[in-house]
Amino acid sequence: MDSPTSSVITLRINGEAHTLPVDHRTTLLDALRERLDLTGTKKGCDQGQCGACTVLLDGRRTVACLQFAVAAEGREITTIEGVADGDRLHPVQQAFLDLDGFQCGYCTPGQICSAIGAIEEHAAGLPSAVTRDIRPEAGPPPLTDDEIRERMSGNLCRCGAYVSIVEAVARAAGARQDGRSWPADEARPDEGPAHPGAAAKEVAV
Numbered sequence: 183m184d185s186p187t188s189s190v191i192t193l194r195i196n197g198e199a200h201t202l203p204v205d206h207r208t209t210l211l212d213a214l215r216e217r218l219d220l221t222g223t224k225k226g227c228d229q230g231q232c233g234a235c236t237v238l239l240d241g242r243r244t245v246a247c248l249q250f251a252v253a254a255e256g257r258e259i260t261t262i263e264g265v266a267d268g269d270r271l272h273p274v275q276q277a278f279l280d281l282d283g284f285q286c287g288y289c290t291p292g293q294i295c296s297a298i299g300a301i302e303e304h305a306a307g308l309p310s311a312v313t314r315d316i317r318p319e320a321g322p323p324p325l326t327d328d329e330i331r332e333r334m335s336g337n338l339c340r341c342g343a344y345v346s347i348v349e350a351v352a353r354a355a356g357a358r359q360d361g362r363s364w365p366a367d368e369a370r371p372d373e374g375p376a377h378p379g380a381a382a383k384e385v386a387v
């Protein structure tokens with residue numbers, strides 16, 4: 183039941199609806215990890231500085247530790263648990279695996295979600311801070327290592343796997359550009375569920 187400090191909300195995560203009561207101060211990160219057992223999304227700094235908690239909201243990356251769960255209602259949330267297609271890894275996941283884009287792996291779910299968002303942002307022509315020609319008609323800039331480093335700069339890796347991460351993002355971006363094995367967009371709110379028939383799950387108080 184709703185109260186001045188809590189509400190029952192429904193979050194759409196990886197194509198499934200989850201209904202749960204939350205305190206209004208609950209972050210999306212804590213709702214995912216502590217309430218819904220979706221522990222793939224990691225908590226590093228819990229203050230928006232490390233990127234470990236990166237998820238996709240309507241296909242755009244965001245840090246879940248700075249997002250209130252109630253504000254995510256009505257959005258399509260994609261976490262690391264939802265990026266693969268069954269047993270078939272997302273091209274970004276496969277590239278991280280093939281090119282050793284990780285060591286301990288703690289930052290990896292956030293790196294992968296962020297890379298998916300970054301590749302889509304680049305393909306859409308959004309400039310970064312190091313893009314030289316930002317005229318709309320210039321189109322997406324070459325995805326150089328500098329572009330990748332800048333676009334991934336919100337995701338820290340304590341193990342220092344950056345060289346391999348840049349290679350993995352470049353390979354996955356190439357796969358997208360070639361039209362090779364890049365999955366269709368994740369379900370958006372106006373496109374219906376990614377997994378039709380998925381029933382709303384209820385989480386007890």
Ligand code: FES
Pocket residue numbers: 224225226227228229230231232233234235236245246247248
């Ligand atoms: S845990 Fe969210 S940015 Fe570090």
Ligand code: FES
Pocket residue numbers: 283284285286287288289290338339340341342343
């Ligand atoms: S792989 Fe260990 S923090 Fe990035």
